[in-house]
Amino acid sequence: MTPRERPAEYSTIPALDADLVDCRACPRLVAWREEVGRVKRAAFRDQTYWARPVPGFGPHDARLAVVGLAPAAHGANRTGRMFTGDRSGDFLYAAMYAVGLASQPTAVEIGDGLELFGTRVTSPVHCAPPDNKPTPAERDNCNHWLASELDLLSPGLGAVVVLGGFGWQALFPVLDRAGWHIPRPRPKFGHGTHVVLDPDDSGTVSEPLHVFGCYHVSQQNTFTGRLTSEMLEQVLRDAAAAAGVPATPAR
Numbered sequence: 001m002t003p004r005e006r007p008a009e010y011s012t013i014p015a016l017d018a019d020l021v022d023c024r025a026c027p028r029l030v031a032w033r034e035e036v037g038r039v040k041r042a043a044f045r046d047q048t049y050w051a052r053p054v055p056g057f058g059p060h061d062a063r064l065a066v067v068g069l070a071p072a073a074h075g076a077n078r079t080g081r082m083f084t085g086d087r088s089g090d091f092l093y094a095a096m097y098a099v100g101l102a103s104q105p106t107a108v109e110i111g112d113g114l115e116l117f118g119t120r121v122t123s124p125v126h127c128a129p130p131d132n133k134p135t136p137a138e139r140d141n142c143n144h145w146l147a148s149e150l151d152l153l154s155p156g157l158g159a160v161v162v163l164g165g166f167g168w169q170a171l172f173p174v175l176d177r178a179g180w181h182i183p184r185p186r187p188k189f190g191h192g193t194h195v196v197l198d199p200d201d202s203g204t205v206s207e208p209l210h211v212f213g214c215y216h217v218s219q220q221n222t223f224t225g226r227l228t229s230e231m232l233e234q235v236l237r238d239a240a241a242a243a244g245v246p247a248t249p250a251r
């Protein structure tokens, strides 16, 4: 342990997740996630929504992290698993399957058999926000969860893929606190951006971290062709190689 201020101490990711799912620190987001779970979308009327904070998904010793924005109201907020049950997740997991980071190309619900290889999918905000837009205060409120999660992964964490500018903005202060040196000015977000962060003088982490920018998998980007499957697969492939995640492509 170093003198650097550390996030709340958890010895395991399951212990972290057990506390996370009970968090009610953001009144606006708590009200929204629960209202969405009561009102529901017509197609899911017979389902019980999760309507709580959504924890990260993937192995507890992942060398690669994929960081999004926040759970979708009728996707992860319904199913309780990151990027599960909506078109954004379909796009992400199909690409992860194509490059060998997932066991199957679809994500429907917890218990559907999906397994991630060497990769954990998480987000800087863990509750569904109205219009997919958390406030800066909500982002700052939530980022200690991400800090703790990355802290637990950091002995082996080699790369992070950040989906979109919001995640990029949220992640760098977390990485700064976690023990990596952040260049000034801070690197700007862009699709295909690749930044290598060295450990800072605190000694908290010992290995460099590769950070990759990628457009978010929202329908705004995927339906318009701004982000294609090939573009996402290329970033995932590069990041897996940088992290040393052995992957067996599906095709």
Ligand code: SF4
Residues within 6 Å of the ligand: 020, 023, 024, 025, 026, 029, 030, 053, 125, 126, 127, 138, 141, 142, 145
């Ligand atoms: S967004 Fe994060 S900090 Fe806010 S209530 Fe949800 S889990 Fe807690």
